[in-house]
Amino acid sequence: MKSKHLSFAVLLWCLNMITQAAQAQLEVGVSGGYTNNYLRTSTGYRTFTKYDNRSGFVIGIPVRYHVNNWLAIQADPSYIQKNYEIKRTHFYDGIYQRNTISYIQLPLMAHFSFGGKKLKGFLNAGGYAGYWAGGRIKGVMANVFNSGPDIPAGEQIYKYLQFNQAYEYNEKYEFDSRRDRRIELGLVGGIGVEYLLADKFRFFVEGRYYYGLSDQQKNYMVNQIPRYNDTYVLQAGCLFSVRNLFHHAPVAASK
Amino acid sequence: MKHLQKYILFFSILLLASSCRKENPDLNKPEDYIEGNFSEVFDSYWNGMNNNYVFWDIDTTNWDRVYDTYKPLFAKLNLYDSSDVVKGYGYFQEMTAGLIDSHYDISFKDSWLADQPSINPAYQRKVKQPDYHIPISIFNFYRTIPKKYLDAGSAVRGFTNTADRQYVAVTGRINQDILYFFCSAFNLKSLYENNDPANGVKPVLQAFFDNLKNTKNIKGVIIDVRGNGGGSLADLNFLMGKLVDKQVDFGQTRSKLSNGRLDYSPWAPAFVTPSPDGRNITAPIIALADSWSVSMAELTTMVIKSLPNGHFIGERTWGGNGPLTANKMYNGGQFSTSFLNLVYTSSLIFKYRDGNIYEGIGFPPDQEVKYDKAALDLEQDKQLEAALKLIR
Numbered sequence: 001m002k003s004k005h006l007s008f009a010v011l012l013w014c015l016n017m018i019t020q021a022a023q024a025q026l027e028v029g030v031s032g033g034y035t036n037n038y039l040r041t042s043t044g045y046r047t048f049t050k051y052d053n054r055s056g057f058v059i060g061i062p063v064r065y066h067v068n069n070w071l072a073i074q075a076d077p078s079y080i081q082k083n084y085e086i087k088r089t090h091f092y093d094g095i096y097q098r099n100t101i102s103y104i105q106l107p108l109m110a111h112f113s114f115g116g117k118k119l120k121g122f123l124n125a126g127g128y129a130g131y132w133a134g135g136r137i138k139g140v141m142a143n144v145f146n147s148g149p150d151i152p153a154g155e156q157i158y159k160y161l162q163f164n165q166a167y168e169y170n171e172k173y174e175f176d177s178r179r180d181r182r183i184e185l186g187l188v189g190g191i192g193v194e195y196l197l198a199d200k201f202r203f204f205v206e207g208r209y210y211y212g213l214s215d216q217q218k219n220y221m222v223n224q225i226p227r228y229n230d231t232y233v234l235q236a237g238c239l240f241s242v243r244n245l246f247h248h249a250p251v252a253a254s255k
Numbered sequence: 256m257k258h259l260q261k262y263i264l265f266f267s268i269l270l271l272a273s274s275c276r277k278e279n280p281d282l283n284k285p286e287d288y289i290e291g292n293f294s295e296v297f298d299s300y301w302n303g304m305n306n307n308y309v310f311w312d313i314d315t316t317n318w319d320r321v322y323d324t325y326k327p328l329f330a331k332l333n334l335y336d337s338s339d340v341v342k343g344y345g346y347f348q349e350m351t352a353g354l355i356d357s358h359y360d361i362s363f364k365d366s367w368l369a370d371q372p373s374i375n376p377a378y379q380r381k382v383k384q385p386d387y388h389i390p391i392s393i394f395n396f397y398r399t400i401p402k403k404y405l406d407a408g409s410a411v412r413g414f415t416n417t418a419d420r421q422y423v424a425v426t427g428r429i430n431q432d433i434l435y436f437f438c439s440a441f442n443l444k445s446l447y448e449n450n451d452p453a454n455g456v457k458p459v460l461q462a463f464f465d466n467l468k469n470t471k472n473i474k475g476v477i478i479d480v481r482g483n484g485g486g487s488l489a490d491l492n493f494l495m496g497k498l499v500d501k502q503v504d505f506g507q508t509r510s511k512l513s514n515g516r517l518d519y520s521p522w523a524p525a526f527v528t529p530s531p532d533g534r535n536i537t538a539p540i541i542a543l544a545d546s547w548s549v550s551m552a553e554l555t556t557m558v559i560k561s562l563p564n565g566h567f568i569g570e571r572t573w574g575g576n577g578p579l580t581a582n583k584m585y586n587g588g589q590f591s592t593s594f595l596n597l598v599y600t601s602s603l604i605f606k607y608r609d610g611n612i613y614e615g616i617g618f619p620p621d622q623e624v625k626y627d628k629a630a631l632d633l634e635q636d637k638q639l640e641a642a643l644k645l646i647r
Binding site: 040041042044045046047049086139141142144147160164167169171176179213221222223224225226228 | 275276277279280282283284287302305306318319322488489491492508510512513514515516517520521523524525526527528578580582583584585586602603
């Protein structure tokens with residue numbers, strides 16, 4: 001029994017040492033910023049119809065493990081919006097749908113840093129997996145049953161919404177399991193600068209680009225027009241050493 | 256620089272992965288395909304349907320299977336051989352046989368098909384049904400009903416012919432305080448605004464509206480759309496708006512939003528807006544409709560059924576109630592190709608207020624009274640009599 005207790009104590013000690021070593025190299029933090037998503041697809045030959053990019057936001061909890069002084073592995077679990085708009089133009093101006101699309105996303109990146117001890121530049125590169133968690137659609141469509149007042153004879157007409165009046169909507173996006181592919185895989189790259197303050201807080205600003213490789217639709221029809229997200233992110237955040245969080249003692253940045 | 260090789264390898268993998276996106280298919284307007292061979296004829300039609308047909312959400316036709324089966328069959332046909340053109344006509348019949356859009360109709364440009372009827376799957380299904388019957392003769396409405404059922408001296412009837420259609424309308428009173436109105440098709444608002452002295456429908460409408468306004472104790476209103484082939488959506492407010500004094504919600508519509516088969520807009524409410532002189536009729540309002548009541552006739556019936564005092568007597572309707580307009584308006588619906596004069600198909604899907612889509616199956620009556628040829632031959636209108644019995 002004694003040898004068992006001894007083995008267990010040794011194991012605990014080893015784990016503690018490993019954890020402490022890992023804590024010294026591990027940083028966690030918070031980040032947030034602005035997103036701008038472009039849906040790479042086609043409206044085909046649709047009359048006066050186009051897709052536009054839209055803004056949104058991202059919030060994340062970056063976790064960074066330093067392998068050495070120039071390379072770290074970073075994961076960045078986050079909530080990110082990949083919004084876009086489909087709108088009609090010219091005579092059909094005023095008809096649109098704004099899609100607010102929410103993803104829970106996990107980028108996993110190699111973090112290459114360079115520069116001085118406190119102020120560094122960095123590059124992030126890797127891949128990500130996202131889950132299309134939900135969405136909201138807001139827009140205006142022409143309501144064929146709402147013809148509105150008669151247009152007097154001889155009066156010019158400037159908008160289709162004069163024929164069929166507008167119906168405004170703002171509702172939750174209903175997924176269609178036959179069409180919607182909710183898992184998204186892709187590549188991610190980022191560039192930024194970071195600054196180590198008081199050997200404790202690492203502030204950073206980063207521009208990032210998410211390049212979706214998964215069509216947002218399952219392969220459900222021949223001659224399907226694919227839809228890919230291209231998401232540009234400008235974000236800022238702060239990282240803390242895990243050891244400092246737990247031990248309240250400043251630890252120098254990894255060597 | 257000692258890590259340069261690792262960097263190059265890493266970024267090469269990233270670049271390689273970035274080329275994994277699929278290409279957009281080469282989609283063009285169906286009418287832009289050149290009629291050079293049957294492969295073009297097939298591609299223009301199949302893609303036109305793939306992107307513009309609005310019922311893919313509920314239609315059971317496997318359109319991808321149609322592609323796999325018929326693309327090679329069409330490729331074997333010679334566009335300049337009359338027997339192959341007729342064989343191609345047969346393929347179009349087979350491909351479309353199960354489509355639920357009951358407005359659906361394909362007409363052809365090819366002179367070798369001039370003698371062939373347009374392809375209309377709903378009609379072809381209809382004639383095979385055991386209870387199929389021809390439409391009730393227009394003379395039942397124009398001659399028998401005024402003579403036998405309408406009060407003497409109250410009947411007003413008329414018709415007008417346009418380039419492609421004849422419009423017949425009849426109105427009158429039954430027992431002084433039951434109002435009757437029949438129309439064979441909808442273009443009423445336009446005809447009412449038309450002051451051509453040869454227009455026989457306008458006086459009928461005027462008489463019906465006068466009766467609605469001036470009859471103090473209306474005991475019932477019968478709107479007869481049996482055999483009515485549909486027409487202008489504007490007539491819904493024009494006619495039904497006279498019978499209500501507040502908005503009547505009776506369903507929803509949605510259209511295509513993008514090219515994918517399942518890319519739809521949200522559901523927008525379908526309603527009737529009362530006319531400024533709309534009167535709140537509290538007496539029973541009865542729709543008479545049958546299996547030849549199509550489109551606007553079905554929508555009119557649905558509006559009446561949505562009223563608290565509304566009833567529907569007759570037979571299950573035709574089953575084609577999705578509104579139609581030009582393709583560009585709602586980014587879907589009808590289109591043409593170089594080979595096809597017109598693929599006539601709905602622009603929007605209609606869903607009744609009970610949540611059901613009656614496209615392809617027809618709207619059911621709440622009191623079924625079947626077509627009775629023997630009775631009609633004896634100038635007895637059992638469906639109209641059932642409506643009168645319900646009112647009394």
